[in-house]
Amino acid sequence: MARLDAGGPELIAPVLEALHALVGFDSSGYFYPGADGALDAHMEHPAVQAAVPDHFDPRILASEARVFHNVLQHGDDIARHPHGPRSLAQMLRVPVDGLLRSDYYNVVMRPAGVGDWLSLPLRTPEGRGIGMLFLFRPAGARPFGSAEQLALARLEACLASVLRPAGLPDEAGEVLREGLLVVTPQGQPLWSSPEAEALMAQAFGWRWRGVGRAPLPHALQLLVQRQHSPGAPAPDVALRNAHGCFHVRAAPLAAAAGPGEAVALHVTQRMEPGTRLLAALRPLDLPLRQQELAWWLARGLPESQIAARMGISANTVVYHRRQLYMRMGAASRDDLLAALGVTTLGVTAPAR
Structure with missing residues (x-):
């Protein structure tokens, strides 16, 4: 994955799946800056995920600062x-x-x-925090040792490359789910579709406590406030996290009869084409060269550019392409894309 032009927290699940085969651990977690700068968290085990809101309680944050040399309370802490x-x-x-x-x-x-646990902070080459990885073992298990630390250290640059966000998502890609949340102009939730309740929990993580249980997450409060700006286009917020890419758009609602107004928040979850392609490739258990080649073929690159990207000759690309087509039962690039269930993701190239 590190050699491909894709990256971001939505790749954390396949990253952790691969790490299980390299470093023995029971479960894992990943903290990373969210859209509003606050920390988001992805935990493999439901019991660990359930403890995340308690982690950010002020009393627990103070306790963390007393027992650890370095804390993890904000995105800048990474x-x-x-x-x-x-x-x-x-x-x-x-x-x-x-x-x-x-x-x-x-x-x-x-x-x-x-x-x-074994922890690893990930940074950009400029030194900005990308995220912090935790590998967990239960009480009574063998503690992590120096060999496992060394194995994880060797992967640091690769992990940083894969998990570094590729920027905010656009509105391309397949729509997976949609939902509607209705709030007052002051941001108090009034009603939510079941789909919106589930999507908001995925989009905003521990900051979303449910309709009627707590104020809206800060990013949604700002979105509602921007909706009142006269003459401005419909405000929206885009974010990506371990669950995928999300868009929330605000629009005014007027009462059908009598006084009153509200704000509708339409939330959409999309899967970007590159993420869809990686999901299609992962269960095929292709050799690494063929997996990388399938990615660049789907990106629409001609073979000369694929050779440069992969650091091999054009003849070697042709050899791997023939092996890939034979394995996938494909006679052309279009056949390959059809077998993967995806469309061309980049500049269209002549099918071969």
Whole structure:
């Protein structure tokens, strides 16, 4: 994946799937800056995901700061962590007994079944934080050792390349789901379709507490406020996270009879073409060269450019293309795309 022109937090699931085969761990998590700069979190295990809102409780954040050398409370904190993988023991500023007595352990770690971890902050070449990866083992399991730290360190540049966001999503791609949320002009939720409830939870993570349970996430509050700007186009917000690409658009609603007004928030989840292609390629278990070649063929690149991208000769591209077509039962580029269930993702090239 690191050699392809795709990246972002929506690739965290296949990344973690691949890591399981390289570094032994029970479950994992990934913290990364969200659309509003606050931290988003993706956790493999439901019990760990359920503990995420407690992590951001002010009392628990204060406890975290007392027991660890470096905290993880805001997006900017990622770049403040030392370079390279570190174990839980290396991050502690107190003895283990102090951790076990802390609110952080008893509210977040113990209910989630986390006994040890290996963490790795990821940065851009300019030093900005991309995200922070955590590999977890349960209490009583063998602690992470130096060999596993070294294995994870070797993957740091590759992981940063794959998970670095590729920018905000546009409105291209397949629509997966849509929903509607109705709020007051002050941002108080009034009604939500079941689809919107589920989509908002995916789009805004722990910041979405449900209709009637808490104020809207800050990004949605700003969206509702922008809706009142006279003469402005319909405001919207776009974001991408571990669950995919989302757009939320605000529009005014007037009461059918009598006074009153509200704001409709239309939320859409899309799958970008590149993500769809990667999802189609992953279960095929193709050799790496053929998988990369299939990607560039779907991107519409001619073979001369594919050779340059892959660092091989044009003749070698032709050889791998023939092997790929034979494996997929395809006679042309169009046949290959049809077999993958995708359309050309880039500049159209002559089918071969």
